[in-house]
Amino acid sequence: QVQLQESGPGLVKPSGTLSLTCAVSGGSISSSNWWSWVRQPPGKGLEWIGEIYHSGSTNYNPSLKSRVTISVDKSKNQFSLKLSSVTAADTAVYYCARDGGKGMDVWGQGTTVTVSS
Amino acid sequence: QSALTQPPSASGSPGQSVTISCTGTSSDVGGYNYVSWYQQHPGKAPKLMIYEVSKRPSGVPDRFSGSKSGNTASLTVSGLQAEDEADYYCSSYAGSRVFGGGTKLTVL
Numbered sequence: 001q002v003q004l005q006e007s008g009p010g011l012v013k014p015s016g017t018l019s020l021t022c023a024v025s026g027g028s029i030s031s032s033n034w035w036s037w038v039r040q041p042p043g044k045g046l047e048w049i050g051e052i053y054h055s056g057s058t059n060y061n062p063s064l065k066s067r068v069t070i071s072v073d074k075s076k077n078q079f080s081l082k083l084s085s086v087t088a089a090d091t092a093v094y095y096c097a098r099d100g101g102k103g104m105d106v107w108g109q110g111t112t113v114t115v116s117s
Numbered sequence: 118q119s120a121l122t123q124p125p126s127a128s129g130s131p132g133q134s135v136t137i138s139c140t141g142t143s144s145d146v147g148g149y150n151y152v153s154w155y156q157q158h159p160g161k162a163p164k165l166m167i168y169e170v171s172k173r174p175s176g177v178p179d180r181f182s183g184s185k186s187g188n189t190a191s192l193t194v195s196g197l198q199a200e201d202e203a204d205y206y207c208s209s210y211a212g213s214r215v216f217g218g219g220t221k222l223t224v225l
Binding site: 036038045046047048051059060061062095102103104105107108109110 | 155157162163165167168172174204212213214215217219
């Protein structure tokens with residue numbers, strides 16, 4: 001079965017760029033699915049960041065669109081998130097997830113990113 | 118794009134039924150049948166419980182059911198069990214995805 005694993009720095013300096021990767025195993029990133037990023041600040045709810053299809057098509061949360069880039073690397077079977085100009089408000093658990101058109105049915109375990117100097 | 122509106126909390130005794138509402142607009146919940154529900158236990162990743170308003174993924178107990186009327190979707194948990202205590206989030210998709218604020222379900 002498909003599994004997702006997030007990786008990346010756990011600490012990012014303010015005004016810097018947060019970069020995370022989600023490795024897809026047990027299946028192909030070129031399958032008919034959208035691949036999403038979702039985050040959850042400490043003690044708060046879920047926030048959708050955006051999604052990408054293997055063709056490179058993307059959709060972003062309008063409130064984050066100016067700072068977000070999601071890309072796909074089919075050769076490595078992974079997709080990535082870059083969030084620029086980060087502040088403490090971007091501190092959160094970041095999840096990657098698969099959306100096959102029936103909701104997000106496969107999730108990574110999540111990775112905690114703290115924005116602090 | 119505003120978050121969908123959920124009650125912050127809900128509760129019920131074991132064996133009872135509880136319904137959690139999720140209110141949006143005609144541009145999201147009311148306009149499309151792309152409402153999904155997620156269960157999240159503390160420290161864990163969310164789990165898909167309902168998709169396309171009322172469909173259950175394989176492995177989700179039939180105690181969980183979903184419905185929609187106008188701009189409001191609902192998740193009903195019947196025959197409450199202790200393990201149902203968790204946070205529940207609704208979500209709608211209409212070109213971009215939006216989540217509700219979440220509802221903490223307590224089993225008394």
